[in-house]
Amino acid sequence: MIKIFSTDKVRELDKYTIQNEPISSIDLVERAATVFTSEFCRRYSKQTRIIVFAGQGNNGADALAIARMLTDAGYRVETYLFNPTMRLSEDCELNKQRLLHMEKIEFTEVVNDFVPPELEERDVVIDGLFGSGLNRPLTGGFAAMVRYINQSDATVVAIDIPSGLFGEDNRKNDPDSIIHADLTLTFGFPKLAFLLPENAEFIGEWKVLDILLHPEIIASTPTQFTLVTEEDIAAVFQPRNRFAHKGTFGHALLIAGSHGKMGAALLSAKACLRSGAGLLTVHIPGRGEQILQTAFPEAMVDLDQHQDHFSSVSGIKAYSSIAIGPGLGKHPDSAKALEQLLQVVEKPLVIDADALNLVAANKDLLKRIPPRSILTPHPKEFDRIAGESSNSYERLKKAQAFAIDHQVCVVLKGAYTAICTATGNVYFNNCGNPGMATAGSGDVLTGIILALLAQGLEPETASVAGVFLHGTAGDLAAVYRSEESMIASDITDMLGKAFKQIK
Ligand SMILES: NC(=O)C1=CN([C@@H]2O[C@H](COP(=O)(O)OP(=O)(O)OC[C@H]3O[C@@H](n4cnc5c(N)ncnc54)[C@H](OP(=O)(O)O)[C@@H]3O)[C@@H](O)[C@H]2O)[C@@H](O)CC1
Numbered sequence: 367m368i369k370i371f372s373t374d375k376v377r378e379l380d381k382y383t384i385q386n387e388p389i390s391s392i393d394l395v396e397r398a399a400t401v402f403t404s405e406f407c408r409r410y411s412k413q414t415r416i417i418v419f420a421g422q423g424n425n426g427a428d429a430l431a432i433a434r435m436l437t438d439a440g441y442r443v444e445t446y447l448f449n450p451t452m453r454l455s456e457d458c459e460l461n462k463q464r465l466l467h468m469e470k471i472e473f474t475e476v477v478n479d480f481v482p483p484e485l486e487e488r489d490v491v492i493d494g495l496f497g498s499g500l501n502r503p504l505t506g507g508f509a510a511m512v513r514y515i516n517q518s519d520a521t522v523v524a525i526d527i528p529s530g531l532f533g534e535d536n537r538k539n540d541p542d543s544i545i546h547a548d549l550t551l552t553f554g555f556p557k558l559a560f561l562l563p564e565n566a567e568f569i570g571e572w573k574v575l576d577i578l579l580h581p582e583i584i585a586s587t588p589t590q591f592t593l594v595t596e597e598d599i600a601a602v603f604q605p606r607n608r609f610a611h612k613g614t615f616g617h618a619l620l621i622a623g624s625h626g627k628m629g630a631a632l633l634s635a636k637a638c639l640r641s642g643a644g645l646l647t648v649h650i651p652g653r654g655e656q657i658l659q660t661a662f663p664e665a666m667v668d669l670d671q672h673q674d675h676f677s678s679v680s681g682i683k684a685y686s687s688i689a690i691g692p693g694l695g696k697h698p699d700s701a702k703a704l705e706q707l708l709q710v711v712e713k714p715l716v717i718d719a720d721a722l723n724l725v726a727a728n729k730d731l732l733k734r735i736p737p738r739s740i741l742t743p744h745p746k747e748f749d750r751i752a753g754e755s756s757n758s759y760e761r762l763k764k765a766q767a768f769a770i771d772h773q774v775c776v777v778l779k780g781a782y783t784a785i786c787t788a789t790g791n792v793y794f795n796n797c798g799n800p801g802m803a804t805a806g807s808g809d810v811l812t813g814i815i816l817a818l819l820a821q822g823l824e825p826e827t828a829s830v831a832g833v834f835l836h837g838t839a840g841d842l843a844a845v846y847r848s849e850e851s852m853i854a855s856d857i858t859d860m861l862g863k864a865f866k867q868i869k
């Protein structure tokens with residue numbers, strides 16, 4: 367797991383490292399500038415004209431150190447230090463002196479009026495105006511500078527975080543006063559803001575650079591937010607016991623499909639079978655029998671009394687895990703049948719798609735959802751259940767609170783799917799690609815999670831591992847098919863390879 371700390375916490379980690387490694391603050395800045403410079407040199411040639419914009423704090427200190435190191439490495443660097451209040455942080459002042467001691471430098475300290483340099487498409491701007499010390503939206507001269515940089519065609523590389531962007535909550539920020547970076551090289555940990563879709567235009571590509579903050583304090587400082595890695599998931603999948611039989615891997619029940627939406631049931635069923643469930647029964651409306659039996663001889667079928675939609679289900683105690691929703695439709699009979707199911711079911715359920723919409727239409731049902739159930743909404747479905755949000759930060763906070771209030775697991779789907787648990791933790795998934803934003807992709811995810819639950823994984827683990835498997839299979843499908851051309855069943859087809867890659 368990669369911890370995601372708030373910018374306030376990162377400041378504490380910096381401080382602890384300085385005191386206990388020990389290392390002086392200026393040397394920690396030097397360390398940050400060194401890793402930044404080596405990553406930068408790997409990406410941009412020495413023929414590139416570099417324009418460094420430095421601010422008054424330690425983000426500026428980094429920028430000035432980077433300007434020095436790039437000059438040393440043979441780059442042509444022009445540096446502008448913005449110092450309108452004539453007050454530099456200690457490390458910034460020191461790095462200014464170090465830069466001034468160099469022989470061939472182009473350095474301007476801006477105190478009052480400023481004529482900005484012409485920026486061209488082939489130039490690279492290094493943005494070191496503000497980092498984690500930003501404490502209010504940018505205004506005045508700084509906002510004007512940001513707009514000037516944004517209007518240029520130059521490539522922009524941000525130090526730590528694009529200037530003007532807060533690490534977490536940007537609801538009250540002014541989007542016109544935030545740097546649009548092409549690349550953000552950040553120190554130590556990803557920032558929460560990097561994972562929210564409305565910030566993508568500011569951050570561009572991002573990469574975490576290790577500045578060796580103290581491992582003890584990293585391990586002992588709690589955080590609710592983490593980024594899932596492949597090693598975390600590899601640990602989930604143990605080798606199968608040689609004496610295992612199909613009963614060992616559970617019997618899953620999928621309640622899905624309605625007239626015109628049988629495809630969703632098929633997609634979900636196939637993904638469940640491909641994700642290791644021992645047995646699968648699919649409860650579908652009568653008319654779907656032939657379709658399902660022909661497509662998947664491996665699955666058993668439990669037919670609804672109704673030909674076209676879900677109207678009742680019985681015998682649910684026999685199943686190790688149950689998912690409901692893909693292609694279910696919103697018929698009033700189905701709403702009643704869902705209510706009845708919620709009255710009798712004791713195990714955690716996977717609730718997806720139309721089942722979520724039925725819950726949204728009758729919020730009383732929320733109280734009946736068994737504890738530790740898994741809800742897998744995309745943002746619009748979540749808004750229907752929990753109310754509109756003004757942006758994805760607000761939605762994330764709501765999902766986190768919702769998961770705690772209702773003691774469920776909310777899998778909020780997106781580019782970085784967020785798995786919010788009943789204890790308040792949020793696990794972000796970092797794999798997958800935009801090609802997966804295609805019809806039926808969510809049905810596949812439901813089938814995967816259902817299978818993992820059937821095999822005895824805890825709901826939170828099944829959600830985190832399921833989302834990771836789904837993303838990994840999607841990435842493999844994109845290599846084979848391209849993001850444009852892939853369809854949901856391509857994701858399922860790659861599940862085998864995804865398992866092999868992870869294990
Ligand atoms: N040893 C370390 O600590 C390490 C730190 N590192 C680096 O330091 C960065 C954090 O540095 P930082 O804390 O000095 O904050 P930074 O973002 O440079 O700016 C603070 C200045 O901005 C000002 N200010 C704020 N908002 C403003 C606004 N809207 N408009 C105008 N002014 C505004 C604020 O002044 P104020 O007016 O609030 O008094 C203050 O002067 C971090 O991102 C990383 O790059 C790494 O090198 C690792 C080691």
Ligand SMILES: [K+]
Nearest residue numbers: 493496527529
């Ligand atoms: K910056």
